[in-house]
Amino acid sequence: MSKFKNENVMARYMAIALVLTLISVAVIGKALYIMTAKKQYWTEVADRLKRDSVDVLPNRGNILSCDEQLMATSIPEYKIFMDFQASAFENDSLWLAKLDSISEGLHRIFPQKTAAEFKSYLEAGRLKKLRSGKTGARHWPLWPRRIDLNTYLEVKALPFFNMSKYKSGFHDTIYNARRRPFGTLAQRTLGGTMMATGKPYFGLELGYDSVLRGTPGLTDRRKVLNQYMNIPVMLPVDGADIVTTIDVNMQDLAERALLDMLKRPEVNGELGVAILMEVQTGDVKAIVNMMRNENGNYVEAVNSAVSYRCEPGSVFKTASFLVALDDGVVDTSYVIHTGCGVQPMYGREMKDHNWRRGGYGDINVARTLEVSSNIGVSHVIDKYYHDNAERYVKGLYRVGIHEDLKLQDVLPGYRPPIIRMPKRKKNGRYDDNWYATTLPWMSIGYETQIAPINTVAFYNAIANDGKMMRPRFVKKVVRNGETVMEFPPVVLKERIAKPQAIKTMQTILEHVVSQGLGRKAGSPLFKVAGKTGTAQVSQGKAGYKSGVVQYWLSFAGFFPADNPRYTCIVCIKKSGLPASGGGMSGVVFHHIAEGVMARHLKLSVDDAHDENSVVIPDVKSGDAESANFILNRIGVNKRVKEPARKYPKNIAPDVTGMGAKDAVYLLESRGLKVRLQGRGKVKSQSYPYGKEIQKGAECVLVMQ
Numbered sequence: 077m078s079k080f081k082n083e084n085v086m087a088r089y090m091a092i093a094l095v096l097t098l099i100s101v102a103v104i105g106k107a108l109y110i111m112t113a114k115k116q117y118w119t120e121v122a123d124r125l126k127r128d129s130v131d132v133l134p135n136r137g138n139i140l141s142c143d144e145q146l147m148a149t150s151i152p153e154y155k156i157f158m159d160f161q162a163s164a165f166e167n168d169s170l171w172l173a174k175l176d177s178i179s180e181g182l183h184r185i186f187p188q189k190t191a192a193e194f195k196s197y198l199e200a201g202r203l204k205k206l207r208s209g210k211t212g213a214r215h216w217p218l219w220p221r222r223i224d225l226n227t228y229l230e231v232k233a234l235p236f237f238n239m240s241k242y243k244s245g246f247h248d249t250i251y252n253a254r255r256r257p258f259g260t261l262a263q264r265t266l267g268g269t270m271m272a273t274g275k276p277y278f279g280l281e282l283g284y285d286s287v288l289r290g291t292p293g294l295t296d297r298r299k300v301l302n303q304y305m306n307i308p309v310m311l312p313v314d315g316a317d318i319v320t321t322i323d324v325n326m327q328d329l330a331e332r333a334l335l336d337m338l339k340r341p342e343v344n345g346e347l348g349v350a351i352l353m354e355v356q357t358g359d360v361k362a363i364v365n366m367m368r369n370e371n372g373n374y375v376e377a378v379n380s381a382v383s384y385r386c387e388p389g390s391v392f393k394t395a396s397f398l399v400a401l402d403d404g405v406v407d408t409s410y411v412i413h414t415g416c417g418v419q420p421m422y423g424r425e426m427k428d429h430n431w432r433r434g435g436y437g438d439i440n441v442a443r444t445l446e447v448s449s450n451i452g453v454s455h456v457i458d459k460y461y462h463d464n465a466e467r468y469v470k471g472l473y474r475v476g477i478h479e480d481l482k483l484q485d486v487l488p489g490y491r492p493p494i495i496r497m498p499k500r501k502k503n504g505r506y507d508d509n510w511y512a513t514t515l516p517w518m519s520i521g522y523e524t525q526i527a528p529i530n531t532v533a534f535y536n537a538i539a540n541d542g543k544m545m546r547p548r549f550v551k552k553v554v555r556n557g558e559t560v561m562e563f564p565p566v567v568l569k570e571r572i573a574k575p576q577a578i579k580t581m582q583t584i585l586e587h588v589v590s591q592g593l594g595r596k597a598g599s600p601l602f603k604v605a606g607k608t609g610t611a612q613v614s615q616g617k618a619g620y621k622s623g624v625v626q627y628w629l630s631f632a633g634f635f636p637a638d639n640p641r642y643t644c645i646v647c648i649k650k651s652g653l654p655a656s657g658g659g660m661s662g663v664v665f666h667h668i669a670e671g672v673m674a675r676h677l678k679l680s681v682d683d684a685h686d687e688n689s690v691v692i693p694d695v696k697s698g699d700a701e702s703a704n705f706i707l708n709r710i711g712v713n714k715r716v717k718e719p720a721r722k723y724p725k726n727i728a729p730d731v732t733g734m735g736a737k738d739a740v741y742l743l744e745s746r747g748l749k750v751r752l753q754g755r756g757k758v759k760s761q762s763y764p765y766g767k768e769i770q771k772g773a774e775c776v777l778v779m780q
Contacts, residue, residue, distance in 0.1 A: 130294070134314045141323065142322060148254060148281070159245035182231070185230050201216035253271070258324060261327055287315065287316050287318060290314045319552050321360050326671075330364050331364045351644065355642060390450075394535070396457050397581070398572075403471060417431030422516070423513070445588060494525040537572045542573055588606060605634055631665045731743065735757060751776050754780055760777075760778045762777075
């Protein structure tokens with residue numbers, strides 16, 4: 077029989093387990109105590125430790141416009157602190173003598189705080205008791221936010237702070253802050269960096285981070301004669317600059333035109349997108365992304381131009397008919413019977429926008445696109461592709477509307493189009509996700525998901541005689557003024573359709589603007605081609621008619637139509653009626669097109685003058701004595717006559733023909749309140765001249 081007693085062994089095991097448990101609890105408790113109660117102490121200990129090797133951050137590269145104007149750059153910003161254990165505080169007399177002037181100086185630089193508040197705050201830092209037993213904070217912030225270089229130099233010039241940091245204790249932490257000289261212009265495309273770490277998190281800043289960030293350097297810190305010296309081990313390599321395709325003037329023009337439309341009361345848009353692309357190269361000259369925030373302001377919060385996939389609506393009809401023309405199943409003379417604007421189609425009603433006015437009756441293929449007839453487009457596609465839907469979808473893939481533009485590495489967040497290919501079961505029928513109505517509704521821009529950047533690339537291919545270009549955002553990489561890398565234009569498809577089909581579509585799109593629904597996008601100065609689009613926005617499972625109906629309004633086209641130079645798309649998302657792709661997005665397109673083309677105007681030779689026939693401009697009425705003095709000094713043989721009539725101080729004078737400065741002075745000196753409209757000379761005044769003045773009355777001056 078064994079003498080081993082299990083009862084005694086188990087008791088010992090339990091005792092050991094209990095001891096180990098108590099030790100574990102004690103270790104965890106001590107760790108929690110250090111992490112919470114002793115956190116400040118150990119933080120201060122860590123601050124006193126000096127690293128032998130220190131990383132030296134490089135300067136981040138700049139982002140430049142197409143003509144190399146600065147669009148994003150890095151500038152130094154500072155956070156300022158005091159070390160109240162510096163040598164100057166061994167005897168507090170100097171600090172106490174300068175404290176009032178320091179507080180006054182800080183109040184002058186940072187008026188948000190009074191001098192008394194600064195004085196109390198500084199003394200709190202100096203008298204702070206540390207857990208180590210010492211008095212005086214080591215890293216006491218003088219101001220909670222970062223400051224720029226000019227403000228930093230003002231603070232550094234204050235008494236006491238102007239001594240060396242080892243003596244005064246005044247020290248700083250430098251950050252490389254990212255700044256955009258043009259403000260929010262193209263903000264979402266350029267991208268941004270995190271304020272704390274400087275790491276990029278969207279846009280070109282993120283896509284080209286490996287080029288912009290540079291390579292960190294390394295330096296050794298050694299103590300020599302009681303001072304620390306930095307000895308470089310490896311110098312940092314600053315980031316290179318990238319030259320984008322963005323044109324600052326075109327970007328500003330597109331942004332203002334889109335914002336003006338979004339802010340109109342009848343529009344009150346929720347989201348707006350505008351993209352301007354150069355036809356031959358695919359260069360994106362302007363890209364605008366506006367979204368209304370909870371405060372009602374429009375900001376560039378999301379790059380919807382490349383990421384917002386939605387059902388594009390009638391701008392998709394161009395792709396449908398291009399497939400049909402390229403396959404040769406129809407030509408422009410093919411006549412479609414649209415009837416009264418309502419046609420049953422597999423249990424649903426297909427309607428044209430004018431169905432309440434009786435529809436379009438019999439129209440040909442060209443007229444179908446001009447008036448954007450849903451019935452006409454869906455009839456053609458369903459008739460010739462209903463039994464072979466795969467052929468139609470393959471045709472869409474062929475003409476490039478489904479092309480993956482491969483922009484993920486350039487602009488993170490890009491989402492390729494979704495145009496689903498029908499699948500057949502073993503019995504030859506289409507699967508359950510492909511209905512009889514799918515093909516007709518797909519042909520008019522539903523049942524698909526496409527971002528605006530893909531639509532504009534497709535229309536750009538039509539303008540470019542069938543050659544599809546990849547949208548280009550960056551042209552080259554520059555370092556110290558020398559080009560180190562170039563990104564040439566990339567051709568995605570040499571030909572999206574037969575040349576005859578492309579030429580036919582170019583003509584049809586020109587007629588859409590000249591005699592169709594796109595008239596408001598046109599210009600009397602040059603030809604415009606394009607297509608309108610008005611689509612209801614699906615609310616997911618709730619469908620299209622849940623609550624207030626949302627609309628996706630668009631216009632895509634190119635100009636001048638007879639020699640295309642630019643392609644543009646404008647998209648607006650809004651709730652409720654009125655909603656018109658041509659009347660809203662088309663108007664924005666019109667303003668962008670005319671603004672861009674105005675930069676390329678060439679004046680007629682008939683308007684030229686030689687140096688001997690210089691026309692002396694008119695001189696505005698006003699202070700005749702001063703005007704005559706100036707004219708005499710610059711050698712202009714022209715005199716300004718004194719006003720024919722003198723008016724008493726209580727009578728409103730005649731200021732027509734005067735400049736704003738003189739007119740405002742004369743009227744306000746007599747007690748009127750003046751409001752200006754327009755620019756130039758005074759054309760008319762609302763407060764009649766010769767009338768007795770009532771103090772405080774308003775006078776509106778119309779300038780021209």
